[in-house]
Amino acid sequence: MPDLQKYTRYLERIWETQWLTNGGEFHxxxxxxxxxxxxxxxxxxLVNGTIALLVALxxxxxxxxxxxxxxxxxxxxxxxxxxxxxxxxxxxxxxxxMTIDPVQIEKHxxxxxxxxxxxxxxxxxxxxxxxxxxxxxxxxxxxxxxxxAFGVKVHGRSLLEYGDISALSFHATKLFSSIEGGALVSHSxxxxxxxxxxxxxxxxxxxHVIGPGINGKMNEFQACFGLLHLDVVDKEIEKRHxxxxxxxxxxxxxxxxxxxxxxxxxxxxxxxxxxxxxQDAYGIGRDRVYAILKExxxxxxxxxxxxxxxxxxxxxxxxxxxxxxxxxxxxxxEVLCLPLYGELAPSTVExxxxxxxxxxxxL
Amino acid sequence: MPDLQKYTRYLERIWETQWLTNGGEFHxxxxxxxxxxxxxxxxxxLVNGTIALLVALxxxxxxxxxxxxxxxxxxxxxxxxxxxxxxxxxxxxxxxxMTIDPVQIEKHxxxxxxxxxxxxxxxxxxxxxxxxxxxxxxxxxxxxxxxxAFGVKVHGRSLLEYGDISALSFHATKLFSSIEGGALVSHSxxxxxxxxxxxxxxxxxxxHVIGPGINGKMNEFQACFGLLHLDVVDKEIEKRHxxxxxxxxxxxxxxxxxxxxxxxxxxxxxxxxxxxxxQDAYGIGRDRVYAILKExxxxxxxxxxxxxxxxxxxxxxxxxxxxxxxxxxxxxxEVLCLPLYGELAPSTVExxxxxxxxxxxxL
Numbered sequence: 001m002p003d004l005q006k007y008t009r010y011l012e013r014i015w016e017t018q019w020l021t022n023g024g025e026f027h028x029x030x031x032x033x034x035x036x037x038x039x040x041x042x043x044x045x046l047v048n049g050t051i052a053l054l055v056a057l058x059x060x061x062x063x064x065x066x067x068x069x070x071x072x073x074x075x076x077x078x079x080x081x082x083x084x085x086x087x088x089x090x091x092x093x094x095x096x097x098m099t100i101d102p103v104q105i106e107k108h109x110x111x112x113x114x115x116x117x118x119x120x121x122x123x124x125x126x127x128x129x130x131x132x133x134x135x136x137x138x139x140x141x142x143x144x145x146x147x148x149a150f151g152v153k154v155h156g157r158s159l160l161e162y163g164d165i166s167a168l169s170f171h172a173t174k175l176f177s178s179i180e181g182g183a184l185v186s187h188s189x190x191x192x193x194x195x196x197x198x199x200x201x202x203x204x205x206x207x208h209v210i211g212p213g214i215n216g217k218m219n220e221f222q223a224c225f226g227l228l229h230l231d232v233v234d235k236e237i238e239k240r241h242x243x244x245x246x247x248x249x250x251x252x253x254x255x256x257x258x259x260x261x262x263x264x265x266x267x268x269x270x271x272x273x274x275x276x277x278x279q280d281a282y283g284i285g286r287d288r289v290y291a292i293l294k295e296x297x298x299x300x301x302x303x304x305x306x307x308x309x310x311x312x313x314x315x316x317x318x319x320x321x322x323x324x325x326x327x328x329x330x331x332x333x334e335v336l337c338l339p340l341y342g343e344l345a346p347s348t349v350e351x352x353x354x355x356x357x358x359x360x361x362x363l
Numbered sequence: 364m365p366d367l368q369k370y371t372r373y374l375e376r377i378w379e380t381q382w383l384t385n386g387g388e389f390h391x392x393x394x395x396x397x398x399x400x401x402x403x404x405x406x407x408x409l410v411n412g413t414i415a416l417l418v419a420l421x422x423x424x425x426x427x428x429x430x431x432x433x434x435x436x437x438x439x440x441x442x443x444x445x446x447x448x449x450x451x452x453x454x455x456x457x458x459x460x461m462t463i464d465p466v467q468i469e470k471h472x473x474x475x476x477x478x479x480x481x482x483x484x485x486x487x488x489x490x491x492x493x494x495x496x497x498x499x500x501x502x503x504x505x506x507x508x509x510x511x512a513f514g515v516k517v518h519g520r521s522l523l524e525y526g527d528i529s530a531l532s533f534h535a536t537k538l539f540s541s542i543e544g545g546a547l548v549s550h551s552x553x554x555x556x557x558x559x560x561x562x563x564x565x566x567x568x569x570x571h572v573i574g575p576g577i578n579g580k581m582n583e584f585q586a587c588f589g590l591l592h593l594d595v596v597d598k599e600i601e602k603r604h605x606x607x608x609x610x611x612x613x614x615x616x617x618x619x620x621x622x623x624x625x626x627x628x629x630x631x632x633x634x635x636x637x638x639x640x641x642q643d644a645y646g647i648g649r650d651r652v653y654a655i656l657k658e659x660x661x662x663x664x665x666x667x668x669x670x671x672x673x674x675x676x677x678x679x680x681x682x683x684x685x686x687x688x689x690x691x692x693x694x695x696x697e698v699l700c701l702p703l704y705g706e707l708a709p710s711t712v713e714x715x716x717x718x719x720x721x722x723x724x725x726l
Contacts, residue, residue, distance in 0.1 A: 020535035050578035074566040082575035141633040172383035179582045201438040212445035215413035221584045311572040
């Protein structure tokens with residue numbers, strides 16, 4: 001949490017101006033400081049990450065047909081397709097990064113395909129070069145759900161610079177937060193202006209409404225929180241980095257437990273600590289590990305489980321068939337996100353790892 | 364604005380619990396207190412009024428076909444139809460209340476009609492009985508955009524009890540505010556539960572996503588603001604009532620200027636002060652009055668102008684043709700909302716009225 005006294009000083013200013021939302025001064029400051037922090041050229045704030053993604057599709061005028069996406073993601077990803085009248089086409093994922101598998105994308109392309117909506121899962125960059133080359137070849141848009149990818153860089157360049165638009169989320173549970181919040185990174189002034197109109201009902205000025213926008217405005221209370229969080233996020237990333245190293249070291253030689261690895265030339269953000277539990281090698285499966293840890297008062301998350309392709313609203317889609325998504329199914333059944341936040345004591349990490357180490361011995 | 368010190372005390376609690384959103388304690392308190400204040404049985408908070416309305420349609424499973432609505436409204440009203448894949452059918456309005464004209468509704472009903480989306484403009488109740496009887500006869504849903512109708516009662520009963528769902532808005536510019544915010548009033552526990560799931564991505568529990576919901580969550584900072592605003596809103600309504608009476612008295616006998624009247628058996632909320640300027644009788648038209656007042660540093664609003672049916676995205680619809688909407692066109696060209704807020708000095712009201720009285724003499 002940012003400093004409450006500093007936050008209260010911002011509030012005094014809000015009470016003075018009585019400007020609560022609709023592009024107030026803190027909104028403008030936050031938008032600009034965040035843009036500079038992330039090292040991108042065009043950024044719009046939005047009320048949350050879901051509305052950001054929903055507006056991204058509208059900004060690109062994608063409001064029908066099919067979009068190829070991943071089933072291994074939060075519900076918001078396919079849901080924004082629904083809201084834009086688009087049929088999701090689920091594509092399998094790659095086992096090491098858990099992001100959409102570029103080798104599988106092309107077989108899903110039809111005359112109705114409009115775009116690829118890929119997700120930088122746990123902040124692991126998608127294979128952006130391969131995706132870009134497919135998009136080039138077939139004339140498709142690329143939208144990145146970068147809800148997990150705050151601050152991630154590839155070869156020293158912001159990951160958000162890839163694709164046509166990237167969407168960020170600043171939900172309370174995220175590495176970086178503005179209470180609720182989100183942003184879009186686009187690549188032209190024209191696109192940024194369009195997003196600015198669309199997040200405010202499509203209102204361009206008093207006399208003109210340019211299209212069916214939405215209320216996607218971030219308010220001043222969120223912006224102030226985000227401004228103050230920007231001051232401390234680097235420290236948070238550094239702490240999580242150290243805890244991640246500790247987790248990885250402690251779990252390194254454990255049969256059936258796999259941690260993610262850092263990728264060459266990638267500056268990671270260490271937002272999550274997913275492990276994969278191979279039931280055959282480890283002795284018991286993910287669901288039982290989850291339950292045992294819960295009994296020890298250690299709260300973990302089956303993130304992402306179930307797959308989006310298994311939700312009743314998407315399960316009947318042709319691409320949701322199990323045989324199309326073998327890797328996603330395996331990962332979704334093996335993955336468990338362990339506790340990770342800056343204030344977490346290293347000794348707690350050691351305790352968690354000890355339990356995980358000892359489980360096979362107790363079977 | 365609510366008291367900053369009280370607000371800060373709420374924040375101290377938020378900093379203590381670190382619970383920022385997702386149905387925190389203030390959210391739950393606010394939802395319940397608001398429900399009691401409004402005198403309704405089933406109420407869900409939402410992040411803003413637009414998302415509320417968008418979710419209302421989804422809650423009723425209206426996601427295609429046609430919905431009959433009014434062109435004399437804020438862009439959010441037709442836009443939520445777009446987001447639910449529905450074609451708006453614009454119906455003319457009634458000249459005294461400026462709400463949808465029930466006499467005109469039936470001629471717009473086709474086999475594709477799903478619902479009537481009516482707006483309680485300036486808090487004036489629609490002809491709810493007539494609309495209800497049409498809906499009964501044709502088996503249509505009725506949704507009320509009650510963004511203006513906070514606290515309005517008819518025959519001592521909340522106006523929000525009419526129709527299948529009513530949507531409220533608590534935007535900063537509204538009579539009652541939670542910074543940004545909104546709510547839905549529905550009429551069964553089942554419907555309330557469905558809305559509760561839909562505003563949180565359709566997540567029913569860890570294992571089940573029941574449909575393509577959205578992120579429509581109100582956060583704790585909004586809820587605290589709303590809680591404190593509830594304490595002062597009655598006083599605000601009372602002050603606006605007095606100022607409204609003053610405006611009406613001062614403008615009563617002015618040729619070409621028409622104020623709204625209180626309606627029998629209605630408890631009004633006095634949220635807005637619209638006047639209608641008849642160019643022929645008054646001497647000059649609304650746009651020039653707006654400009655003259657602006658020169659005197661009096662900010663008024665052409666609210667609602669232009670009509671939604673004139674936005675480029677809706678202008679080509681068959682129902683947008685001018686001859687279908689004669690009353691709406693006239694009202695939209697005549698209406699001007701004068702300054703009205705609790706802190707407004709009565710002497711300022713008198714000054715504004717004096718200018719309006721004198722304009723015809725200066726021509």
